[in-house]
Amino acid sequence: YRVESKHPIRYTIREGDVLPLLVGSGGRVLAAFSGQEGEPYETIRNTYNYISIGDRDPQTxxxxxxxxxxxxxxxxxLTLAGPSTRVDAAFLERMKRPLLEAAARATRAFGEDAFMLDVAALNAGAGN
Known part of the structure; x- marks a missing residue:
């Protein structure tokens, strides 16, 4: 599911687009929890999130x-992305806790315990 921005300048990936797995926040999270070794994947497995700025495209x-x-x-x-003119590092840091809380709700909706995501959200709220 995706929500398109109403802004004239936006970042979109079409459903079905094939993208490199080890680029961008979504791909790196998928790789981390699929067993990719090394950094940043170890950190992603510990924090349950990844922020990407200019990784897939210099303006996103x-x-x-x-x-x-x-x-x-x-x-x-679960990914929140957009043009870096609106979605900057400070914004992404502020979105960390709400995104982790949403991922926890989705995980519970699929029938799995989300304790680890709840803890990550609390840690994100503490500025970690």
């Missing part, structure tokens, strides 16, 4: 968090 930024299903199966990543 985003933050992603994983969504799990039964048996802690990775189902996908």
């Amino acid at each position: 930024a985003g933050i992603s968090a994983p969504v799990f299903g039964p048996g802690r199966t990775l189902l996908g990543a």
Whole structure:
């Protein structure tokens, strides 16, 4: 599911687009919880989120968090992204806790315990 911006300048990825996995916040979160080794994947597994600025495109930024299903199966990543003129580092930091809370709600809706995402959201709210 996606919500398109009403702003004339926006960042869009069309459903079905094939993109490199190890680029951008969503791809990096998917890779981290699919077993990719090293950094930044170890940190992503500890914090349950990743902020990307200019990673996929120099004019875009985003933050992603994983969504799990039964048996802690990775189902996908919840991502908030847009043009870096509106979605800057400070904005992404402010969105960390709400995004993790949304990922926790989605995970619970799929029938999995979301304790780890709840803890990550609390830590994000503490400025971590």
